Amino acid sequence: MRAPVLAVGDGALGFWKALREVFPATREQRCWVHKLANVVDGLPKTAHPAAKNAIAEIYNAEDKDQASRAIRAFERQYGAKFPKAVAKIVDDEDVLLAFYDYPAEHWIHLRTTNPIESTFATVRLRTKVTRGAGSRTAALAMTFKLIESAQERWRVVNAPHLVALVRAGARFERGVLDEREEFTAA
Numbered sequence: 001m002r003a004p005v006l007a008v009g010d011g012a013l014g015f016w017k018a019l020r021e022v023f024p025a026t027r028e029q030r031c032w033v034h035k036l037a038n039v040v041d042g043l044p045k046t047a048h049p050a051a052k053n054a055i056a057e058i059y060n061a062e063d064k065d066q067a068s069r070a071i072r073a074f075e076r077q078y079g080a081k082f083p084k085a086v087a088k089i090v091d092d093e094d095v096l097l098a099f100y101d102y103p104a105e106h107w108i109h110l111r112t113t114n115p116i117e118s119t120f121a122t123v124r125l126r127t128k129v130t131r132g133a134g135s136r137t138a139a140l141a142m143t144f145k146l147i148e149s150a151q152e153r154w155r156v157v158n159a160p161h162l163v164a165l166v167r168a169g170a171r172f173e174r175g176v177l178d179e180r181e182e183f184t185a186a
Contacts, residue, residue, distance in 0.1 A: 002167075003023040003025055003026050004023060004026050005026065005027065005166055005167060006026065006027045006028075006029050006098065006099075006102065006110065007019050007023075007026050007027070007028055007029065008029045008030075008031060008110055008111075008112070008113050009028075009029075009030070009031060009113055010030070010031045010034035010113060011030065011034065011035075011038070016028060027098050027101075028095045028098060029095060029096075029098040029099050029110055029111075030092055030095045030096050031111070031112050031113040031114070032055075032059045032096065032111045032112055033111075033112045033113070033114050034112075034113070035055075035088065035089065035092070035096060036052065036055050038088055039051065039055060039085050039086075039088050039089060040052060040085075041085075042082060042084050042085030042088065043078070043082055043085050047078070047082075051074075051078065051085075054070070054073065054074045054077060054078075055074065055089070057070040057073070057074075058070040058071055058074065058089070058096075059096075059111055062174075063100060063174040063175065064097050064100035064101070064174075067097050067100060068093070068097070071089060071090060071093055074086065074089060075089075075090055098110075099111055100174075100175065101171075101172060102166060102172055102175070103159055103162040103165075103166065103172055103175055103176075103177070104172075104174075104175025104176065105158040105159035105162060105175075106157070106158060106159065106162065106163075106166075107175065108158065109155070109157060109158065118150075119147055119150040119151075119154075122146055122150055123143050123146045123147065126142065126146055127139070127142070127143070130142070162177075165177065
């Protein structure tokens with residue numbers, strides 16, 4: 001397997017440690033859905049709606065510069081009262097905004113691990129209901145069929161032709177291919 005260009009995940013330290021060991025050149029992108037949940041857990045319920053909107057301003061920004069400005073605004077708004085919650089975003093800024101260095105068409109796919117996790121949740125739910133599949137072979141077959149069925153509902157990657165350019169090392173500025181360099185798809 002070739003090293004992935006970018007890996008998306010939550011804050012599971014074991015995953016990131018293993019990734020750095022096996023694929024040291026792979027960049028990291030933290031999942032915004034998990035980060036949002038972690039941040040609002042550190043805030044009082046009354047602050048949740050406004051904080052969620054402020055965080056959405058960050059990951060829905062037009063570009064990385066605007067996202068950084070939105071982080072500074074979030075820090076000003078909540079930092080004095082809730083420094084631990086704010087630190088969860090400020091300290092991870094580089095790995096939360098990594099997706100901005102890729103094609104804008106891919107940003108929606110790179111911000112979160114939820115599509116993958118929903119598939120695993122389906123498998124987990126079914127395996128709990130069956131209380132054991134009988135044998136390892138039966139469990140693997142059931143898991144395979146569940147994932148095969150789930151893939152019919154997966155969202156297709158936007159602009160799949162850009163994936164080859166990303167793999168070839170093309171640079172993207174504000175989500176658009178930097179035309180100053182010539183790249184051929186590998």
